[in-house]
Amino acid sequence: MKLIIRPKRGFGRIEVDLPDELAEKIKTLSKRYAVSEKKVLEIVLSGSFKEPKGDVKRLENEVRELEKKVSKLEKEWAPLRYKAYGVSEDNKILAIELNALLAENSQLKRFLRKKVERNLELRKLIQYYLR
Structure with missing residues (x-):
């Protein structure tokens, strides 16, 4: 899976090749929580994912x-x-x-x-x- 990060303004972009294992984990997380793969990547990259406190x-x-x-x-x-x-x-x-x-x-x-x-x-x- 190829990840491309573009800035909101201006030119330039970052391209990263993700391993297949990581791409599969992202897909399973997006299906599990019913969110897009893009949103999963945003949460992972921003570090805003929180572990649940309860069971x-x-x-x-x-x-x-x-x-x-x-x-x-x-x-x-x-x-x-x-x-x-x-x-x-x-x-x-x-x-x-x-x-x-x-x-x-x-x-x-x-x-x-x-x-x-x-x-x-x-x-x-x-x-x-x-x-």
Whole structure:
């Protein structure tokens, strides 16, 4: 594997031939940590790689267990979300029907020449459910 280092500005570059063993290690590290080979080389050359303080295998197992719990909770939550959506749609339909009944009621009161009462709180509540 041939490593070419170019400056950000200007001319010049450094070319280094890496042994096949080292190139294979870089490839395995990039696959293991799901990063590009370029990023692995940057970390190695800058010396910013840190050894983990804890037990990596144990932490990976904990992550897998937590992922299983998350998927289980998502499976339980999906039907609830679907039911909540259905209830929300029912509320919208009822709000539309209530709005129509209020309009009809006010028209009938006008026809009978009775006092029309405007219930602003009820109208605000209907607008809330229509959103």
